[in-house]
Amino acid sequence: MADMLEKGIRIEGLRKRYGKGDTALDALKGVDMQVAPGETVGLIGPSGSGKSTLLKCLGAVIEPTAGRMTLGEEVIYDDGWKIPDLRALRRDKIGFVFQAPYLIPFLDVTDNVALLPMLAGHPNAESRKRALELLEALDVAHRAKAMPSQLSGGEQQRVSIARALVNRPPVILADEPTAPLDSERALAVIRILNQMARQYETAIIVVTHDEKIIPTFKRIYHIRDGKTQEEAGEGRAFE
Amino acid sequence: MISLAGRDIMHSWGKFVFTGVGLGLLIGVTLTMAGVYRGMVDDAKVLLDNSGADLWVVQQDTLGPYAEPSSLYDDVYRTIRGMPGVDRAANITYLTMQVRQGQRDVRAMIVGVVPGGPGEPGQPGYLIAGRQITRSHYEAVADVATGFKLGERIQIRRNHYAVVGLTRRMVSSGGDPMVFIPLKDAQEAQFLKDNDAIAQQRRRTAGNPAFNRPGTPGLLDAVLASQSINPYINAVLVQVKPGFIPEEVAEPIRRWKRLQVYTRVQMEEILIGKLIATAAKQIGMFLVILAIVSAAIVAFIIYTLTLGKIREIAVLKLIGTRNRTIAGMIMQQALGLGLIGFVVGKIAATFWAPIFPKYVLLELGDALLGFAGVFVICALASVLAIRAALKVDPAEAIGG
Numbered sequence: 325m326a327d328m329l330e331k332g333i334r335i336e337g338l339r340k341r342y343g344k345g346d347t348a349l350d351a352l353k354g355v356d357m358q359v360a361p362g363e364t365v366g367l368i369g370p371s372g373s374g375k376s377t378l379l380k381c382l383g384a385v386i387e388p389t390a391g392r393m394t395l396g397e398e399v400i401y402d403d404g405w406k407i408p409d410l411r412a413l414r415r416d417k418i419g420f421v422f423q424a425p426y427l428i429p430f431l432d433v434t435d436n437v438a439l440l441p442m443l444a445g446h447p448n449a450e451s452r453k454r455a456l457e458l459l460e461a462l463d464v465a466h467r468a469k470a471m472p473s474q475l476s477g478g479e480q481q482r483v484s485i486a487r488a489l490v491n492r493p494p495v496i497l498a499d500e501p502t503a504p505l506d507s508e509r510a511l512a513v514i515r516i517l518n519q520m521a522r523q524y525e526t527a528i529i530v531v532t533h534d535e536k537i538i539p540t541f542k543r544i545y546h547i548r549d550g551k552t553q554e555e556a557g558e559g560r561a562f563e
Numbered sequence: 564m565i566s567l568a569g570r571d572i573m574h575s576w577g578k579f580v581f582t583g584v585g586l587g588l589l590i591g592v593t594l595t596m597a598g599v600y601r602g603m604v605d606d607a608k609v610l611l612d613n614s615g616a617d618l619w620v621v622q623q624d625t626l627g628p629y630a631e632p633s634s635l636y637d638d639v640y641r642t643i644r645g646m647p648g649v650d651r652a653a654n655i656t657y658l659t660m661q662v663r664q665g666q667r668d669v670r671a672m673i674v675g676v677v678p679g680g681p682g683e684p685g686q687p688g689y690l691i692a693g694r695q696i697t698r699s700h701y702e703a704v705a706d707v708a709t710g711f712k713l714g715e716r717i718q719i720r721r722n723h724y725a726v727v728g729l730t731r732r733m734v735s736s737g738g739d740p741m742v743f744i745p746l747k748d749a750q751e752a753q754f755l756k757d758n759d760a761i762a763q764q765r766r767r768t769a770g771n772p773a774f775n776r777p778g779t780p781g782l783l784d785a786v787l788a789s790q791s792i793n794p795y796i797n798a799v800l801v802q803v804k805p806g807f808i809p810e811e812v813a814e815p816i817r818r819w820k821r822l823q824v825y826t827r828v829q830m831e832e833i834l835i836g837k838l839i840a841t842a843a844k845q846i847g848m849f850l851v852i853l854a855i856v857s858a859a860i861v862a863f864i865i866y867t868l869t870l871g872k873i874r875e876i877a878v879l880k881l882i883g884t885r886n887r888t889i890a891g892m893i894m895q896q897a898l899g900l901g902l903i904g905f906v907v908g909k910i911a912a913t914f915w916a917p918i919f920p921k922y923v924l925l926e927l928g929d930a931l932l933g934f935a936g937v938f939v940i941c942a943l944a945s946v947l948a949i950r951a952a953l954k955v956d957p958a959e960a961i962g963g
């Protein structure tokens with residue numbers, strides 16, 4: 325396990341302060357976290373506790389104030405960004421799944437997924453082939469030519485998971501991915517994420533409020549007052 | 564890589580096509596305005612071409628006969644004929660007025676020409692129907708744009724004329740169609756007074772002891788006779804002999820006859836530089852306003868479309884799309900809109916140009932210039948939207 329953790333995500337003493345002076349607000353006050361490849365962990369905590377902030381730091385869209393983040397061997401943040409091209413980092417190393425699918429409305433399902441490898445410079449045909457493989461794995465390949473607006477909510481969410489996975493990123497960040505779904509669909513999404521994590525050796529962090537899915541995690545990070553606390557989860561289902 | 568702009572346009576083509584058509588009609592108007600100007604320039608050139616002259620001899624210190632009034636005695640052409648290098652010289656008068664035909668009247672430029680065959684300066688070069696004026700009175704050759712037909716009788720002032728021939732594209736610099744009549748009739752028409760005025764003038768002359776001296780019989784009659792004729796014309800059109808340079812023929816006439824002489828090049832400068840200059844500025848003003856309005860429309864539409872895509876743009880940025888790609892997408896959409904607009908505008912202008920009462924000349928060069936202009940305007944107009952898109956924070960995609 326220790327060896328595996330070396331390859332996953334490691335966060336140490338991460339701090340984030342919003343604003344300056346009197347109005348400054350410490351959203352993260354030294355967060356420690358580790359997620360191994362193939363593992364799906366839950367990140368829970370009350371509203372305003374800093375979950376989204378942590379995800380944004382990890383996703384390299386806001387800059388932490390201090391601490392250290394590593395992705396596998398690569399140090400991406402150590403009291404400052406260690407990677408020059410954060411855009412490429414997001415594109416190649418991090419997959420995002422949001423509360424709503426946020427698919428690009430003017431691209432069909434295949435191209436919504438294939439866009440990422442295309443952006444990374446892969447040829448269209450190869451990108452689409454990779455997209456179709458994932459759509460197949462996620463059981464939406466039959467809708468490959470449809471436009472996003474023609475899909476059901478659950479199908480859209482699966483397409484957005486395919487998009488998050490298509491560049492084979494070592495990390496997937498999911499912010500309340502099940503919020504709009506009923507419990508059956510929500511569990512299906514978590515099952516897929518678990519399966520994908522194992523299949524593609526991806527470390528997945530799922531931020532959630534959702535009581536239905538909390539028991540599915542083997543490990544849970546509880547965030548309170550800007551600090552994390554690791555807990556063992558129930559790890560039910562999906563065996 | 565796929566074209567994001569192209570996909571977006573295909574996806575919401577209705578919006579693009581409707582906006583493009585609206586923009587296109589505006590561009591059509593712009594192209595037509597340019598065509599109106601070109602038409603005016605062309606009318607001027609055609610006017611000069613059709614006069615068949617190499618030199619225009621007019622009153623001293625005037626820009627006549629088209630841009631300013633000019634009057635000469637109708638016998639100067641005889642002495643001009645004797646000047647070196649002069650092949651043919653003919654009198655001509657121009658007068659714009661209403662011509663009656665039955666119940667309607669048409670605004671036309673009455674051209675008084677010396678009856679004779681084609682090739683004589685001032686005569687219409689070619690006819691599309693009928694024959695040239697051969698008699699010295701009461702015959703007319705009309706431009707088809709007047710709507711007159713062969714054999715019809717038209718009324719100019721108090722005299723009636725038979726239409727014996729028809730021409731095409733013979734218009735004044737103001738775009739009014741021409742009606743050619745014999746010179747003598749035209750001279751009369753130009754200075755014709757009504758009967759009361761004539762009677763009054765006679766009475767006045769008879770009452771003036773200087774003209775009505777008891778000891779000099781016949782003086783009063785002679786004075787009255789000279790008052791009732793019009794020995795004036797507006798210009799003498801000159802054709803130079805082959806092998807002579809017009810400017811070299813013009814110079815001695817200027818010097819010895821104390822008349823103003825213009826060559827073809829000078830005449831064109833007067834027409835385009837002076838006569839239609841104000842109209843050209845007017846059109847230029849229209850073009851500027853239309854360009855600004857078009858730019859505002861494109862900017863507004865592209866900006867609105869972009870604001871509607873803020874979320875998608877945030878997602879695109881989050882998943883690693885470069886700013887250049889996003890800016891390119893917006894700019895291409897603006898250019899796409901411009902392209903639709905230009906195509907619609909060009910078609911519309913081509914379609915409605917012939918319906919305009921005055922000649923509208925759509926030149927390929929103007930269309931190309933317009934095309935380039937539309938692209939520049941669209942590119943500039945997309946700057947606002949691009950700025951808004953580049954300001955979008957990828958963190959917005961993650962939300963709170």
Ligand SMILES: Nc1ncnc2c1ncn2[C@@H]1O[C@H](COP(=O)(O)OP(=O)(O)OP(=O)(O)O)[C@@H](O)[C@H]1O
Pocket residue numbers: 342343349351369370371372373374375376377378963
């Ligand atoms: N851009 C910002 N500027 C200033 N303060 C912020 C900003 N974003 C978040 N905060 C503050 O940081 C704290 C943590 O916010 P965060 O969005 O991470 O909470 P959260 O755990 O995701 O809450 P929720 O469950 O309601 O989404 C909150 O007190 C919030 O007000």
Ligand SMILES: [Mg+2]
Pocket residue numbers: 375376377962963
């Ligand atoms: Mg949140």
